[in-house]
Amino acid sequence: MKALLQIILICFTGSAIAQTLSLPPRATNALTGDEFVQKISALDFTQCEQAAVNEIFAGNIPEFQRHFCPVNVTNVFDGKTNTATFFAAPDYLAVGSDENYFLTPIAPATAQRIADKLNCILPTRKMVNEIYAA
Numbered sequence: 795m796k797a798l799l800q801i802i803l804i805c806f807t808g809s810a811i812a813q814t815l816s817l818p819p820r821a822t823n824a825l826t827g828d829e830f831v832q833k834i835s836a837l838d839f840t841q842c843e844q845a846a847v848n849e850i851f852a853g854n855i856p857e858f859q860r861h862f863c864p865v866n867v868t869n870v871f872d873g874k875t876n877t878a879t880f881f882a883a884p885d886y887l888a889v890g891s892d893e894n895y896f897l898t899p900i901a902p903a904t905a906q907r908i909a910d911k912l913n914c915i916l917p918t919r920k921m922v923n924e925i926y927a928a
Contacts (some may be wrong), residue, residue, distance in 0.1 A: 813881050815860045815912055818853035820891065825854060827890030839901075846898045849889045850908060856892045859883055865921075865928045882917065882925050 825833065830849060834842040849855075862881035869876050887908070888895040900908075909916050917925065 813862050815855070815862075815883075815914075817851070817855065817860065817912070820853050820855065820857065824852070825849065825890065826894040827888065827896035828894055830854075830889045830896050843900050843904045846889055846900060847904060847908060850887065850898075851911065854889055856888055856890060856895045858892055859885060859888060863928070865924055867924050880921065882921075882928075 830845070834845050837845065861884070863884050864879050865882050866877065866879050886897045888897050890896055905916055
């Protein structure tokens, strides 16, 4: 059985574009989340994933997902305090508009392909815990 993911993209402060996704603007005639679900309802999983990738790379994601949120982390190791900041998408990756979107389940390899194309990474378990705590 394939593991399904809903991905959170992560970018680090070292990148000049770390706080905003580099995607085309969402077209005014782009599918809403409900329309996307109707479009993919008769497709198999692989076709659904490809449809989601196509929509995401065309810029059909909610505006709020284009702007990442800072997550500050601190730990103490060997008596020294270490701090770091990474930026995380505010929700799982979705297709559609701010008002009507669909959280898109995808396989790990597809999630990695999207993250690579967007110059992001997928979070580790520890990062997910930090995101949740923030």
